[in-house]
Amino acid sequence: MTGFSRVQMIGVALMVALIVLAPSVLYPVFLMKVLCFALFACAFNLLIGYVGLLSFGHAAFFGMGSYVSAWTIKHWGITAEVAILLGGATGAALGLVLGWLAIRRQGLYFAMITLALAQMVYFFCLQAPFTGGEDGIQQVPRGKLFGIVPLESDMTIYWLVAFVFLAGFLLIHRIVHSPFGQVLKAIRENEPRATSLGYRTNDYKLIAFVLSSMLAGIAGGTKALVFGIATLTDVHYSMSGEVVLMTLLGGLGTIFGPVMGALVVTAMENYLAQFGAWVTVTQGVIFMVCVLAFRRGIIGEIGAKLKVTL
């Protein structure tokens, strides 16, 4: 009915239970950060895991989504859900342009073009007056949901973030398990063959790219509201690298992998922050261990052990 296998259903139930219970144990703002990054990583995974496209410029969509949500809610006083949706629309529109240019090339060239285009977005953000340059957009109000529910309390906005994440997660699952998703997997597996069956593969790749960048924009917009700030960090190429790390670490092409990856990476950054630069070193080491020892990522390895698709 839902396209989830039984094991996956258990996984989803477990994940929902954790999302509901975790704020009574852990700091909600940290959890919201995890959820925003988890959605971002899931969006990225839609491309690399199911279409085989390695985008090295996903920070552009995440960051621009975050700027637009922050700016519109601050200056136009719109409601929170509209601001988040505008972030998503920004991601989608930018994804349409960047994707349209990048899908003309394959493999490494595709990755390099996305990186180059994302760098252009970064320098645009550095110079454009509305982003506040080095200062970013600060003191962004969280606004009110539907103009009624004030989101100033961490726990109230937490439920909004949890909802946004779950909706995005389910949408991605639906995309993967749709007739469209079948064609995407065919392209990932053997693009010339998909073409020879009569599929105009570039059209499918572009739609997948736009969907992915839209979700990245939504994740960015949500994050801006949670933290009340939108900065250059979110459009910087290191953010693109971070989402690659999260997805690889959690398990590329698995539905829970990016969520797990986002949790681990965010937790490391949060709890190892006292060690300063050592966070990056630790991340580097973990990345190498992951590539050398468990290439399928955490969830991928667990799935392979249990012989199930997670």
Next chain:
Amino acid sequence: MSDIILATSGLTREFGGFVAVNDVALRVERGTIHALIGPNGAGKTTCFNLLTKFLPPTRGRIEFKGRDITRLSPAEVARLGLVRSFQISAVFPHLSAIENVRLALQRSRGASFDFWRSETVLSVYDERARSLLDDVGLSDYVDTQAGLLSYGRKRALEIATTLALEPEMMLLDEPTAGMAHEDVDRVVNLIRRIREGRTILMVEHNLSVVEGLCDTITVLTRGRILAEGDYATVSKNPEVISAYLGSADA
């Protein structure tokens, strides 16, 4: 004059200074099995790539069913009913056999851009997919991942997938390459069964396969057509014997 389904004129493809396919005028008659043979590097696969538009020709013209297809995209050519297979067996390795075939059947619903719909709508194709798999002797492997199938069975799956498109004309690139004897027989029998109502153009190295199966043979060397005719005619042509067979007793 007989009914020509695929015709080329002056078909040429150059790579830098190298002329891989040189002024080829190929005419494939509807309903026949036509073989394209020739020594390595004769331009057979390039020819296939040109016909299916995977490569643009440098010069020349291609007509399929009387329509000029020289400027069409590969996907458009496939939709007109000219479908190719590949030299390296082309399956979707991480998808099951039935999913492989269904991807071709799914074409009949037009472009599948509906990402919001559940894939269960595709189950209407399951029955047809099963019967196609049955046709090629894969009924025991319906849910097996394509990548885990033996080489011969991958080829069979590839043919089932191609057949699912109901193509008027199939281009098979070395359908028996690298196969064990029993697999070769299986594929040959399969091709015999599926030829009904179709035209097949195939590249083939195995001459015994060509002899028993093909109505017309075109011999290509260094990008040019050297000879054309049925097996008896072509195999007696002295130029073919020296160029391709190497010696008279081959």
